[in-house]
Structures are given as structure tokens and as C-alpha cells.
Amino acid sequence: MSEAAAHLDTRSPFGTYPAERMVRAAWRLADRHDLSRGLRKRIRSLVARFFKGPYDLEADGLKFRIYPGENYDDRKILAKGRLPERAEHTLLEPHLQDGTVFVDVGANIGSYAVFAARRGAEVVAIEANPQTAHKLSYNVRANELDNVTVVNSAVGPKDDSLPLWHEPSNCGFATFVKDLTTGEWASDWSPTYVNVRPLTAIADQQGLKRIDVLKVDVEGFEDRVVLPFLRHADKPMWPRVILLETNCRPYWSEDCLPELANRGYEVTGRTNDNMVFELTG
Structure with missing residues (x-):
């Protein structure tokens, strides 16, 4: 879609733009x-x-x-007139309470992060796209939440700078996997280079001592977020619960599911696009 982008406004009070x-x-x-x-x-x-x-x-x-x-x-x-991930929220809600540490990788505009924070979780919301991160921060402020930290960064296996491919009609579908920009999802894609950091480094920077719930939705790059973290983090840092987007599983360079099973994670929930894993050991 080639239309001009909407004016980004992260300053005016909520309610300035009613949806008639x-x-x-x-x-x-x-x-x-x-x-x-x-x-x-x-x-x-x-x-x-x-x-x-x-x-x-x-x-x-x-x-x-x-x-x-x-x-x-x-x-x-x-x-x-509702959030788009109701099925996923239903699966996550029993694991969210006051003090739960919820890390959201690929936070988009905050539909998971704000939902979790409202239920008392301490949230680290990580979003790679700078403009989307600004929108996310605004939505956090609009809900008067002081338990959400927004981190504008991508997550990957090592410190790096990589092209984040995005197209103007769906900034939430930005991806590092260039193969995703062809075929079914062919559109007017363009790259923006962004900084990439391992999740272990971001967790350390944020002073996290544990991660209770980890959600990862990064359009075919999920394996390069989750597997390096599990391989390098101390076991007490492994999340009790992982919500993993799996609808781009064919684009993973490694299949996460066998390694999650080998590390003691069991599948406890599924939706059309995601799977929930719980650590049993």
C-alpha cells in the first residue's frame, strides 16, 4: 500500500482522536x-x-x-472493538499475577504487555521497530502503567546490526527473515538496520533475576531468540512459561520444539498461531 503514513502523535492526550x-x-x-x-x-x-x-x-x-x-x-x-489475541490471553491469564515477571519480545503496540501489566505483572516490553516502540510507549502511558519498561531493541543470538524488513500496511509484521517478504506475503517491503542484542544481555541490563512468562512473536526469528537464551542463561533464569508464535515455523533455522521438550518444557496450550510451553522440571 503506497499511501502516505499516518501522522505519529505520541504527545496529545488520549481521547484527542475519537473513532467515529x-x-x-x-x-x-x-x-x-x-x-x-x-x-x-x-x-x-x-x-x-x-x-x-x-x-x-x-x-x-x-x-x-x-x-x-x-x-x-x-x-x-x-x-x-476488542483485542485480537483473546485465545492467547486466556491461556496466559492463569500465569499472570502481582509480581509476575513478563518479558514480551516483539511487543508491537502493547496488546500483550498492557494486558499483562493490568494484571499486576512486571513487564519488559521489547520492540525492534523504533516507530512502533514510540506507539507502544504511548499506549503504556495512556493506561497509566508504571510497571512496564519499554526497550527499543531487536533480540537475536548475538550483538549485531541487521536489516529489519517492514512494509507500510503492517508494521507489526516486521521480520529479519527475507524469505518471508516473498510469495504469500509479497508486498512493498523495505529494510531498516536496527541493533540486535541477546535476550541474556537485555535481561541482565534490566536487572532481571528471573523470567516467569516469556512471549516471543518475531515473525520467523523465534528460534534465534529462544534457543540462544536457553543455551546461555543459567537454569534459574529459564521461563516457567513460554508463549511462542509458531505460524512461521517453516522459516526457523532450527526447530525449537525438540529442544524445548528435551529441556523439560511441555505443550499445555495451542491456538492457530501460537503454542504455550510450561517447564515441568
Whole structure:
């Protein structure tokens, strides 16, 4: 989609940009899955031209400033009036309470991080895309949360600088895996070089003594986040629970699942896109 990006506003008070009825109706139309994928894409492009955002709205009791022309999660929140990961939240909620340490790798606009923080968790929300990290920080402030630390960094096996591929209609689908930018997901992708750090280094910098729940959603790079951490971190730092996006599993360079099983993790939940693992030892 080649339309100009929406104006990024992370300063004005929440409520400055109400989502009027016409806006919601337009994005509901663009989200209709009874339409063909091609038609839905054309409608979305047209709607994004006129209703790109930003808009302020509440979903499941949480406040978000969203930019639906630029992000899939934002479109889902606006079209459905709720958070897009309800099934995953249901699986995670029993593990979230006051003092839980929740690390969110690939935090996007905060639909997991804000959800976990509202349930009392101490959250480290890690987001590689600088502009998305600004949006995430705004949403944290809009919800008046003081238990979320936003880290603008990518996570990988070693300190590095890598091209993060992104396309203008879905900044939340940024990836280091260039093969993902072709075929089914072919679009107007472009790279931005970002700093990459191991999760062990970020955890040490944040002074973490443990990670209770780890969520990793980094579009085919999940193996290069999780496996180096488990191989280099002391066992007391291993997360009790891992929510791992697996819908890009064919693009992993190593399959995480056998090693997770060998280290004592059992699958305790599944959704269409994710799996939940719990440490049993």
C-alpha cells in the first residue's frame, strides 16, 4: 500500500482522536473475511487512504492509540472493538499475577504487555521497530502503567546490526527473515538496520533475576531468540512459561520444539498461531 503514513502523535492526550461510527464501519468492511483476499486488500487500501488514523479507543478495558492503515493489530482492534489475541490471553491469564515477571519480545503496540501489566505483572516490553516502540510507549502511558519498561531493541543470538524488513500496511509484521517478504506475503517491503542484542544481555541490563512468562512473536526469528537464551542463561533464569508464535515455523533455522521438550518444557496450550510451553522440571 503506497499511501502516505499516518501522522505519529505520541504527545496529545488520549481521547484527542475519537473513532467515529463511520470510521468503525469502514474498517469493519475492510476486515470482512467472507470477501476474497484480493477484494479485501483493495477495500483496505481504499479505506486506509481516508481513515488511516490515529484513533483513540478502548478495547477490553484497555486504552490504545491506533493507526489502522499501518498495522494489522490496530485494524483488528478497530474493526472488532476488542483485542485480537483473546485465545492467547486466556491461556496466559492463569500465569499472570502481582509480581509476575513478563518479558514480551516483539511487543508491537502493547496488546500483550498492557494486558499483562493490568494484571499486576512486571513487564519488559521489547520492540525492534523504533516507530512502533514510540506507539507502544504511548499506549503504556495512556493506561497509566508504571510497571512496564519499554526497550527499543531487536533480540537475536548475538550483538549485531541487521536489516529489519517492514512494509507500510503492517508494521507489526516486521521480520529479519527475507524469505518471508516473498510469495504469500509479497508486498512493498523495505529494510531498516536496527541493533540486535541477546535476550541474556537485555535481561541482565534490566536487572532481571528471573523470567516467569516469556512471549516471543518475531515473525520467523523465534528460534534465534529462544534457543540462544536457553543455551546461555543459567537454569534459574529459564521461563516457567513460554508463549511462542509458531505460524512461521517453516522459516526457523532450527526447530525449537525438540529442544524445548528435551529441556523439560511441555505443550499445555495451542491456538492457530501460537503454542504455550510450561517447564515441568
